[in-house]
Amino acid sequence: MPGIAVRFRVVEAEQLIGAVDEVNLHGPDSPTSTRGKMHGMTERVPLTDLPIEDCVDDVRAALTERGRCVVTAEPGAGKTTILPLRLLDEPWLDGRTIVLLEPRRMAARAAARRLARLLGEDAGETVGWITRDDRAVGPATRLVVVTEGVLTARLVDDPALTDVGLVIFDEFHERSVPGDVGLALMLAGAQTGEHDARLLLMSATIDADAIAAHLDDAPVVSSPGRTYPIELVWRPKKRREPLAPAVVRAVREALRGPGDVLVFLPGVGEIRTVERELTAALGPDGPAVLPLHGSLPSAEQDAALVARAERRVVLATNIAETSLTVDGITAVVDSGLERTARLDPRTGMSGLHTINCSRASADQRAGRAGRLGPGVAIRLWSKAEHAARAPHAPPAITEDDMTPVALDLARRAIIDPATLPFLTPPDTARWAKAVELLTTLGALDDTGAATDLGRRMAMLPVHPRLARLIVDARHPWLACVIAAVLDERDVLRGRPVDLPVELAERVRLVIDPDAHHGAADSRALRTV
Structure with a gap:
C-alpha cells in the first residue's frame, strides 16, 4: 500500500491521542527541564584538524552579533560533528538547549552518538536525541538532536521555544516539508518576538546567497571539505x-x-x-x-x-x-x-x-x-x-501533499500560508485542495479554523484521512490496524497486478498469528 513515510504503531486510540507529548522537546525527563550555566564544555573536545575548525570563530561572531548564520561546508569538513559542540559555551545560550535538526531518524541517532563520544559520554547525557518514536535524553542534556518533524510539532505547541537558545538546521539542501515549515515558523516567531532563539543553517550544497537574503542578509561562512579525487x-x-x-x-x-x-x-x-x-x-x-x-x-x-x-x-x-x-x-x-x-x-x-x-x-x-x-x-x-x-x-513543499501541514498550522490559527515567511511558498492549488479535504473531514470549519475534531486528528502521527478513521471509530483497535496497513509498505510482496486488492486479507495477516499467505512480507508485517 502507498505509505506516507510515517511509522505507525498499533496501539489503543487513547494512547495515540496522548502520543503528541512524545514529540515535545520538553517534559518531565526532557533536556529543558533544568537549567544551568555551562562551564568548559568546549574545552572537553580537543582541537581537531577538521577544516570547519578554522570557521568556528566566524560562526560564533555571526550568531553573537546577528543571531543568524548560513554555513556552507563541503563533505568531510566536520560541520555536524564539531560546530554544535563548539557553541555550547556561548554566553548568549545562558544554559539553554541547542537543538540540532537532522532529516532522518537514523541520522539523528548516529549524530547524537558521535557527538556524545567526542565528549567521552554516552548519548542521553550532555548530548541526546529525540525522534517521533524514540528518545535518549536526560536532565543534563544541553544538545538534543531531533528530526525535523519534532521541531515543527514543538513550534506549533510552543511558539516561544521555551529554554531553546539555538536551532541548527543541518543538511538544509534536502528541503523537506517539515524543514521548510519549521524554518518559516521560526522566522515568524522571531518577527513577532515570541522567541529569541538564534538560527544556524548548514549544508554542503545550497544556494547560500539566496537563503542568506531570506534571513535578512545573514552572514555566510564557507568551509572547504576534506575529500580526495x-x-x-x-x-x-x-x-x-x-x-x-x-x-x-x-x-x-x-x-x-x-x-x-x-x-x-x-x-x-x-x-x-x-x-x-x-x-x-x-x-x-x-x-x-x-x-x-x-x-x-x-x-x-x-x-x-x-x-x-x-x-x-x-x-x-x-x-x-x-x-x-x-x-x-x-x-x-x-x-x-x-x-x-x-x-x-x-x-x-x-x-x-x-x-x-x-x-x-x-x-x-x-x-x-x-x-x-x-x-x-x-x-x-x-x-x-x-x-x-x-x-x-x-523543494518538497511545491510537490507534496499539504493536508497535514494545513491542519498543523490551523491549530495555530494560521489559515493563509502567505502570512508565513516561507523560503518557497507552498503550491497554491495543492493548498486549496488540502483545505477542501480537511473541511470535508470535519477538521476545519467554514472559516478555515481547526475544529475540536481537527485538533484530535492532528495529535495522531498519521495522515488526516487515517486520523479521521481512528478518532470516532466504534472499534479503535481495529481502526488502528487498518490505518497501519494503509500507511505502511504493502504486507504482500510482488507485482501489484499479481496481488489481491482486498484490504481484509492484509488485516487478517496482521491480527491473526496463525494466518498465512504465499506472498506475505515478514519484515513489512513486523513493521506494521
Whole structure:
C-alpha cells in the first residue's frame, strides 16, 4: 500500500491521542527541564584538524552579533560533528538547549552518538536525541538532536521555544516539508518576538546567497571539505535490463580495488533483490553484504555503518547520501534513482515514487568514495543522461501533499500560508485542495479554523484521512490496524497486478498469528 513515510504503531486510540507529548522537546525527563550555566564544555573536545575548525570563530561572531548564520561546508569538513559542540559555551545560550535538526531518524541517532563520544559520554547525557518514536535524553542534556518533524510539532505547541537558545538546521539542501515549515515558523516567531532563539543553517550544497537574503542578509561562512579525487566511471544500464544485474556487475568491478563499497538503490525492494543476487554472485567467501535503510532495526543500521575486519558491500537508500557517515568506503555504485514522496491522486495521500536523482544528489553520493583517499564512483547511466538531469531536486513543499501541514498550522490559527515567511511558498492549488479535504473531514470549519475534531486528528502521527478513521471509530483497535496497513509498505510482496486488492486479507495477516499467505512480507508485517 502507498505509505506516507510515517511509522505507525498499533496501539489503543487513547494512547495515540496522548502520543503528541512524545514529540515535545520538553517534559518531565526532557533536556529543558533544568537549567544551568555551562562551564568548559568546549574545552572537553580537543582541537581537531577538521577544516570547519578554522570557521568556528566566524560562526560564533555571526550568531553573537546577528543571531543568524548560513554555513556552507563541503563533505568531510566536520560541520555536524564539531560546530554544535563548539557553541555550547556561548554566553548568549545562558544554559539553554541547542537543538540540532537532522532529516532522518537514523541520522539523528548516529549524530547524537558521535557527538556524545567526542565528549567521552554516552548519548542521553550532555548530548541526546529525540525522534517521533524514540528518545535518549536526560536532565543534563544541553544538545538534543531531533528530526525535523519534532521541531515543527514543538513550534506549533510552543511558539516561544521555551529554554531553546539555538536551532541548527543541518543538511538544509534536502528541503523537506517539515524543514521548510519549521524554518518559516521560526522566522515568524522571531518577527513577532515570541522567541529569541538564534538560527544556524548548514549544508554542503545550497544556494547560500539566496537563503542568506531570506534571513535578512545573514552572514555566510564557507568551509572547504576534506575529500580526495574521485574517478567517475559511466556504466549505463542496458535498455530494459533489470537493475540488479547491472548493480552486480558494477560491484564486482568496484571490488577490484581496495576498501568497502557503498551502493545507492531507490528502495527496500531493490535492496532485497540486489542483496539476494549479489550474495549468490560473490559466494560464501565474498564480502559481507549489508542493507541500510530506515525500516531496519537500529542494531542492524549501526552494524552497516561501522567498518569491520572483512570487506563489506553496503546497500543503502539515499539515507546515506549526506547526513550519515559510513566508515571505510572507497567506492560508490550509484543506480541514479531515488524514492520521493509525491501526492498520489488514487489515495489522496503522499505515496513513494521512483525518480532520477538530481545532479547535486549524484555528486553528494560520489563524494562518499573520497573520504579516506582517492576513490571511484560508478554510475549506471551515461554522461549525456547526466547532463539532462535537474541540477537540484525541487523543494518538497511545491510537490507534496499539504493536508497535514494545513491542519498543523490551523491549530495555530494560521489559515493563509502567505502570512508565513516561507523560503518557497507552498503550491497554491495543492493548498486549496488540502483545505477542501480537511473541511470535508470535519477538521476545519467554514472559516478555515481547526475544529475540536481537527485538533484530535492532528495529535495522531498519521495522515488526516487515517486520523479521521481512528478518532470516532466504534472499534479503535481495529481502526488502528487498518490505518497501519494503509500507511505502511504493502504486507504482500510482488507485482501489484499479481496481488489481491482486498484490504481484509492484509488485516487478517496482521491480527491473526496463525494466518498465512504465499506472498506475505515478514519484515513489512513486523513493521506494521
